[in-house]
Amino acid sequence: MSIIPYFFLVFSVVAIASYVILAIISAVETIEYMKKNSFINYKEILSSTFSPSISIIAPAYNESLNIVENVRSLLSSHYVNYDVIIVNDGSKDDSLSKLIKAYDLIQIDYLINEHIKTKPLRSGIYKSTNPAFDKLTVVDKKNGGKADALNMGLNISKSKYVACIDVDCLLLEDALQKLIKPFLETTDAKVIAAGGVIRIANSCTVKDGKLLDINFPKTWLEQGQILEYLRAFLLGRMAWSRLNGLLVISGAFGLFDKKIAIKVGGYDTNTVGEDMEIIVRMRRYMEDEKQKYKVAYIPDPLCWTEAPDNYKTFISQRNRWTRGTIETLKKHRKIGFNPKYKSLGLISYPYWLFFERLAPIIEVAGIIYFGILIFLDEVRWDYAFAFIIMAYLFSVLFSIVAIVSEELTYHQYKKKSIGLKLVMIAFLEPFVNHPTILYSAIRGNIDYYFYKKIEWGEMTRKGMTKA
Amino acid sequence: MSTIKKIVLAEDNSVLSLLLKFRLEKEGYKLLIAVNGKQAIELIEEYNPELILTDIMMPFVSGLEVISHVRNKLNLQTPIIVFSSAGQEEIVIKAFDLGATDFMSKPFSPHELVIRIKRLLL
Amino acid sequence: MNDNLHIFETLKHYPLTIQFVWALSCLFFIFIILLTIYLKYLRSHLRVNEKKEAKYQEVYESYLVTYLYAGNNEEVFSSEQQVIINELKKDVADPFKRKIIISTLLKLRSEISGEIGESIDKLYIKLGLLRYSLAKLRNKKWDVIATGIRELTQFKIKAVHKMVLNNINHPKREVRKEMQLYLVHLYGFNGLEFLNVLETPLSEWDQIQLLEILQLNNDTQVADIKPWLNSSNDSIVIFALKLAKVYNQFEAKEELITLLNHNSEDVRINVISALSHLHLFEATTILKNNFSERSEEEQIAFLKMMENVYEASDKPFLLEHVHHKNSEIRLSIMEILKNINFEEYTLYDDDIKKILTA
Numbered sequence: 050m051s052i053i054p055y056f057f058l059v060f061s062v063v064a065i066a067s068y069v070i071l072a073i074i075s076a077v078e079t080i081e082y083m084k085k086n087s088f089i090n091y092k093e094i095l096s097s098t099f100s101p102s103i104s105i106i107a108p109a110y111n112e113s114l115n116i117v118e119n120v121r122s123l124l125s126s127h128y129v130n131y132d133v134i135i136v137n138d139g140s141k142d143d144s145l146s147k148l149i150k151a152y153d154l155i156q157i158d159y160l161i162n163e164h165i166k167t168k169p170l171r172s173g174i175y176k177s178t179n180p181a182f183d184k185l186t187v188v189d190k191k192n193g194g195k196a197d198a199l200n201m202g203l204n205i206s207k208s209k210y211v212a213c214i215d216v217d218c219l220l221l222e223d224a225l226q227k228l229i230k231p232f233l234e235t236t237d238a239k240v241i242a243a244g245g246v247i248r249i250a251n252s253c254t255v256k257d258g259k260l261l262d263i264n265f266p267k268t269w270l271e272q273g274q275i276l277e278y279l280r281a282f283l284l285g286r287m288a289w290s291r292l293n294g295l296l297v298i299s300g301a302f303g304l305f306d307k308k309i310a311i312k313v314g315g316y317d318t319n320t321v322g323e324d325m326e327i328i329v330r331m332r333r334y335m336e337d338e339k340q341k342y343k344v345a346y347i348p349d350p351l352c353w354t355e356a357p358d359n360y361k362t363f364i365s366q367r368n369r370w371t372r373g374t375i376e377t378l379k380k381h382r383k384i385g386f387n388p389k390y391k392s393l394g395l396i397s398y399p400y401w402l403f404f405e406r407l408a409p410i411i412e413v414a415g416i417i418y419f420g421i422l423i424f425l426d427e428v429r430w431d432y433a434f435a436f437i438i439m440a441y442l443f444s445v446l447f448s449i450v451a452i453v454s455e456e457l458t459y460h461q462y463k464k465k466s467i468g469l470k471l472v473m474i475a476f477l478e479p480f481v482n483h484p485t486i487l488y489s490a491i492r493g494n495i496d497y498y499f500y501k502k503i504e505w506g507e508m509t510r511k512g513m514t515k516a
Numbered sequence: 517m518s519t520i521k522k523i524v525l526a527e528d529n530s531v532l533s534l535l536l537k538f539r540l541e542k543e544g545y546k547l548l549i550a551v552n553g554k555q556a557i558e559l560i561e562e563y564n565p566e567l568i569l570t571d572i573m574m575p576f577v578s579g580l581e582v583i584s585h586v587r588n589k590l591n592l593q594t595p596i597i598v599f600s601s602a603g604q605e606e607i608v609i610k611a612f613d614l615g616a617t618d619f620m621s622k623p624f625s626p627h628e629l630v631i632r633i634k635r636l637l638l
Numbered sequence: 639m640n641d642n643l644h645i646f647e648t649l650k651h652y653p654l655t656i657q658f659v660w661a662l663s664c665l666f667f668i669f670i671i672l673l674t675i676y677l678k679y680l681r682s683h684l685r686v687n688e689k690k691e692a693k694y695q696e697v698y699e700s701y702l703v704t705y706l707y708a709g710n711n712e713e714v715f716s717s718e719q720q721v722i723i724n725e726l727k728k729d730v731a732d733p734f735k736r737k738i739i740i741s742t743l744l745k746l747r748s749e750i751s752g753e754i755g756e757s758i759d760k761l762y763i764k765l766g767l768l769r770y771s772l773a774k775l776r777n778k779k780w781d782v783i784a785t786g787i788r789e790l791t792q793f794k795i796k797a798v799h800k801m802v803l804n805n806i807n808h809p810k811r812e813v814r815k816e817m818q819l820y821l822v823h824l825y826g827f828n829g830l831e832f833l834n835v836l837e838t839p840l841s842e843w844d845q846i847q848l849l850e851i852l853q854l855n856n857d858t859q860v861a862d863i864k865p866w867l868n869s870s871n872d873s874i875v876i877f878a879l880k881l882a883k884v885y886n887q888f889e890a891k892e893e894l895i896t897l898l899n900h901n902s903e904d905v906r907i908n909v910i911s912a913l914s915h916l917h918l919f920e921a922t923t924i925l926k927n928n929f930s931e932r933s934e935e936e937q938i939a940f941l942k943m944m945e946n947v948y949e950a951s952d953k954p955f956l957l958e959h960v961h962h963k964n965s966e967i968r969l970s971i972m973e974i975l976k977n978i979n980f981e982e983y984t985l986y987d988d989d990i991k992k993i994l995t996a
Contacts, residue, residue, distance in 0.1 A: 125578055180580070
């Protein structure tokens, strides 16, 4: 009976140690990256016809509110050799007709090379009669979900690389140049996928597809998410990339080697965590083929996206993330603790298993155990109090380190009182967001084991704040 | 009563637009500067200039869209000179297809640009 | 005072673990306070700097433009220009302002060529900025050295190239790269001599940058790429193939055909692409003959090439492979057949319909 508290203790210590180690590695790597890129002239790759071809694939479902503007934004990237494929995944609204009207689209005959089986086309494939929009291809197909739509895009693309993006993600002009760089400059390994930083656009002013003003959102829920993203991106991902152990690239925006993505069979339509699952599958493929490879990550902000601003959507999103993680880890459990898969199996998989997938369960179990102890009046209050205070202060400190790192690197939140607000939410987050995250994770587990057939969930488009 | 000829310049490099403004205003033209394609279209619709200078690579509304808008939606025959960074042959061809009058690749000589402008505005 | 002593007294009676935990908590708390204060300071510092920078940028931009048009044909520097030079020289001594001046000059320099471009270069030297760039070359930190080389590249300073060349074996790849870019930027194809001795791989990124700079130079005298085609460094061979494509190096015909049997598949694919661009007939014949022995990637590359340079006499070859197991290859063949406009095409219409998802 007295082993139990030790179990929780060991778990917490290892968790904290891992956060600290990852943070330090991230900091070192980020400084190195910023030095290397301080004098890179991205304009050179921007205008080069020798730069490799990229297809931006954006699945769209009932995005009618902003779709025309989002597409225009995607079309104005400063990269030269790219095209945009919008996959209208059986939308029930007027997305397609809006696009046809705005971009002078007509239907064309197109021979699709069906590398991956997808749901069939609906009204077909469209291109513009206006040469100014000749980068645009719009595909109208029967509904099949995000993964299925992405696979259709993979089939249609004729480029070497594909960038999978959420259609409402506001892509920065030089995002493609920055993200293609790891693919082009790594000579000792094959880069199979790359991702960057996603920023939260809530309350930001967007006009004409351009980010005009960066504001801090009003609700604690949104503020907490910003803090969470800062911690994850600034103090976590960079380290994983360095250790070549990155298991996930944000589903909002990522760049992939098309051939390999197709070779492994494209996205899995049976999982809700398709963005993580395809990375694991691609990594596994490369390990099996015994080829030296890398999943890269750059700390530059690449795109801005809307985060859930109400609890219902937030919980649904985190629920989905939980189920996605469970599904992916379960599907690929063969690589777990398997020395054949080197760091993928011995470091990445175990870490994700314990500190991403099981952590919420262990935490809730800890709370329940604590509750039982209170009931049985067996609590050593001196120990409990000391530890709780320490854990809380550590989490606040960690968040503040993330905030300071952001200021030292990209300093995106320039307005006056935002610094203070960020510090405040660092103090509040453990009480506000964290419990909700725990709840959604538990629900995710319950839903996964007891209710297998839950849809992806629609997020009602509110539209970004207009100028 | 001779009217001053207006030129709309769409260019997001502030030094470059300042330089061109200085030079062209010395030659007697009036310069209206836009920092992106959308702004350029607004200026064109409001002031109906005698000449349009535009960079191809611009935020949100590209130079190509500006040309298309002027020729097809506004049905104007205003001479349009486009700038492009070296190597974008394909885009230049598209620009001409859409109705551009002339193009200069960057880096370019401002002197040369002025000569071409004068020729087009004779 | 007594209260504090009381707390410490109580604490000392607790087990070591708890003392340790409380010590950690205090440490964390102190750090939180310190970092928060630092954060406030940092943010206001950045904000102030940004405003300053924007202001100075405007000032320097207008100085620069006025300077460039204040010249006259008699003197090297007119009196108006001299006034501006003196003003700017005062600010050059301040590192913060110097950085903005250099970036303003660079902002314009990259867009302008001709007389005005040279005028900017001369201003760079006259303001004494050259000295600072050279000083950077002697710095210990690699990123400073690289920045220095880059500045010399952008202002086209040839005179110091011996100093730049000292970095040819610098341990950091970024410095060596900047040096290579310097050489090519200023000396065009002659600057590519380093390829003869380069042992490290030339990444795609490097190759693209070099190609772009070469294009900017409008060098008519193209270097002899044959020695590079025979290099033991595969990435150099690939780079030379790109050059062959861009500069239409028909003279290298023999070497290119020999390269069709190179060890590296990557090289072979690039050769096919170069040959297709040059429309070399002998190459098509050779490739048709050993088509089946080649890897699928090469077959795909060859057919992509054929889509542009097919001839009627290719028909038998195409029909031979029309049932290839790879769907991309089948599609390619059918595209070409369609273009050659044969009746046989209709026989394969069903096959096409199967592929087209309707």
